[in-house]
Amino acid sequence: xxxxxxxxxxxxxxxxxxxxxxxxxxxxxxxxxxxxxxxxxxxxxxxxxxxxxxxxxxxxxxxxxxxxxxxxxxxxxxxxxxxxxxxxxxxxxxxxxxxxxxxxxxxxxxxxxxxxxxxxxxxxxxxxxxxxxxxxxxxxxxxxxxxxxxxxxxxxxxxxxxxxxxxxxxxxxxxxxxxxxxxxxxxxxxxxxxxxxxxxxxxxxxxxxxxxxxxxxxxxxxxxxxxxxxxxxxxxxxxxxxxxx
Amino acid sequence: xxxxxxxxxxxxxxxxxxxxxxxxxxxxxxxxxxxxxxxxxxxxxxxxxxxxxxxxxxxxxxxxxxxxxxxxxxxxxxxxxxxxxxxxxxxxxxxxxxxxxxxxxxxxxxxxxxxxxxxxxxxxxxxxxxxxxxxxxxxxxxxxxxxxxxxxxxxxxxxxxxxxxxxxxxxxxxxxxxxxxxxxxxxxxxxxxxxxxxxxxxxxxxxxxxxxxxxxxxxxxxxxxxxxxxxxxxxxxxxxxxxxx
Numbered sequence: 195x196x197x198x199x200x201x202x203x204x205x206x207x208x209x210x211x212x213x214x215x216x217x218x219x220x221x222x223x224x225x226x227x228x229x230x231x232x233x234x235x236x237x238x239x240x241x242x243x244x245x246x247x248x249x250x251x252x253x254x255x256x257x258x259x260x261x262x263x264x265x266x267x268x269x270x271x272x273x274x275x276x277x278x279x280x281x282x283x284x285x286x287x288x289x290x291x292x293x294x295x296x297x298x299x300x301x302x303x304x305x306x307x308x309x310x311x312x313x314x315x316x317x318x319x320x321x322x323x324x325x326x327x328x329x330x331x332x333x334x335x336x337x338x339x340x341x342x343x344x345x346x347x348x349x350x351x352x353x354x355x356x357x358x359x360x361x362x363x364x365x366x367x368x369x370x371x372x373x374x375x376x377x378x379x380x381x382x383x384x385x386x387x388x389x390x391x392x393x394x395x396x397x398x399x400x401x402x403x404x405x406x407x408x409x410x411x412x413x414x415x416x417x418x419x420x421x422x423x424x425x426x427x428x429x430x431x432x433x434x435x436x437x438x439x
Numbered sequence: 440x441x442x443x444x445x446x447x448x449x450x451x452x453x454x455x456x457x458x459x460x461x462x463x464x465x466x467x468x469x470x471x472x473x474x475x476x477x478x479x480x481x482x483x484x485x486x487x488x489x490x491x492x493x494x495x496x497x498x499x500x501x502x503x504x505x506x507x508x509x510x511x512x513x514x515x516x517x518x519x520x521x522x523x524x525x526x527x528x529x530x531x532x533x534x535x536x537x538x539x540x541x542x543x544x545x546x547x548x549x550x551x552x553x554x555x556x557x558x559x560x561x562x563x564x565x566x567x568x569x570x571x572x573x574x575x576x577x578x579x580x581x582x583x584x585x586x587x588x589x590x591x592x593x594x595x596x597x598x599x600x601x602x603x604x605x606x607x608x609x610x611x612x613x614x615x616x617x618x619x620x621x622x623x624x625x626x627x628x629x630x631x632x633x634x635x636x637x638x639x640x641x642x643x644x645x646x647x648x649x650x651x652x653x654x655x656x657x658x659x660x661x662x663x664x665x666x667x668x669x670x671x672x673x674x675x676x677x678x679x680x681x682x683x684x
Contacts, residue, residue: 210460278559284567287677303560314523315548322529326571334681343595350591432532436579
């Protein structure tokens with residue numbers, strides 16, 4: 195039997211948010227490759243080898259998957275959320291580009307519920323109109339790129355979703371992001387901090403830009419910033435479909 | 440038994456992309472409300488009343504759901520894709536704001552696989568770095584807003600996903616969008632036209648901006664525009680994680 199790779203999105207955490215397509219791929223796999231906490235979400239079973247690896251070794255992990263598939267193994271690379279949003283799909287294609295001997299590998303990308311959409315659903319519909327997704331991690335890009343994109347998103351009056359807003363390694367980055375938002379948006383702009391949505395650690399809070407503090411975010415948080423028309427109705431936050439009414 | 444509303448995302452089309460959470464809500468429902476082709480995706484059964492309605496009556500549909508829930512019915516409002524992305528969740532909150540007598544309604548938003556992420560998965564990982572989602576329909580917003588957001592997205596070097604790129608009612612809008620892209624991006628910029636992903640009518644093609652033509656899109660198409668670093672590897676299109684290498 196010939197090998198293959200499926201890059202699968204496990205969604206934000208709850209089993210009820212894993213698509214049947216992803217469950218079927220995991221049931222057919224011989225090997226699961228991924229970041230330690232994501233591999234830990236896959237139930238062990240006879241005939242399935244788990245290959246957990248550490249953060250920041252995405253290219254090594256992708257190269258391992260390509261080697262295993264070449265040996266005839268059926269490999270699922272697991273990502274949290276959706277594999278195409280700040281996750282393993284791009285890393286696999288980078289690895290494939292660097293290893294032309296694996297050009298014929300059978301690859302499928304299996305979408306999942308990405309964190310910003312799970313968070314938006316809990317909050318209401320803050321991304322209900324045009325929006326941007328920005329990764330605030332500066333591991334792989336300079337902060338100047340982040341700043342350029344933030345300013346463009348403000349200029350376009352996009353709602354925004356921020357992934358990886360804050361880590362111990364770079365506690366000051368998110369404070370700079372809030373400063374850029376304050377320079378370009380009104381103080382009443384609504385911001386939702388959504389942590390670990392759909393897991394037992396879930397916590398959600400919505401504040402105004404004036405009230406927002408860097409320590410409201412950590413690496414398990416997705417931050418949703420409304421556009422100029424975003425508002426509350428009861429406990430919900432939503433962005434109207436037609437812009438400012 | 441008290442009534443409730445769940446606004447559920449059915450994903451792009453395939454049953455294997457419907458989350459178990461959404462399937463459970465449909466199994467518990469007494470009423471399903473939605474646009475005709477989405478309601479047609481729900482299997483009829485005893486005890487379930489289907490309320491299909493036409494396009495562009497989103498607020499009437501949401502008001503019906505609120506009335507039914509007030510009568511104790513368990514109502515699922517079905518959306519294609521994700522209900523929070525250019526779909527029914529915002530319309531429901533608009534209707535709730537206009538009907539304070541329904542403020543106590545139990546509401547849940549159930550996320551789904553949105554069209555751009557299903558399309559991106561088929562193409563590779565074109566949204567693998569910071570990106571924007573823009574609804575090109577000018578039913579509810581003037582074209583000037585669309586143009587402002589396109590220019591901002593180009594200035595920020597975002598990858599982009601366009602929903603509702605073209606309809607019979609406004610065939611010229613997407614030609615103007617391509618013109619704005621040509622003025623701000625290099626002619627080799629990669630554009631993927633993804634039609635009816637995960638359905639029997641699925642069709643995918645990737646061309647350069649120089650080759651792109653308005654008639655490559657219709658209302659069942661999602662258009663994905665890469666950023667300046669987006670490139671091909673074999674049959675795949677992907678955006679590297681760290682910007683231009």
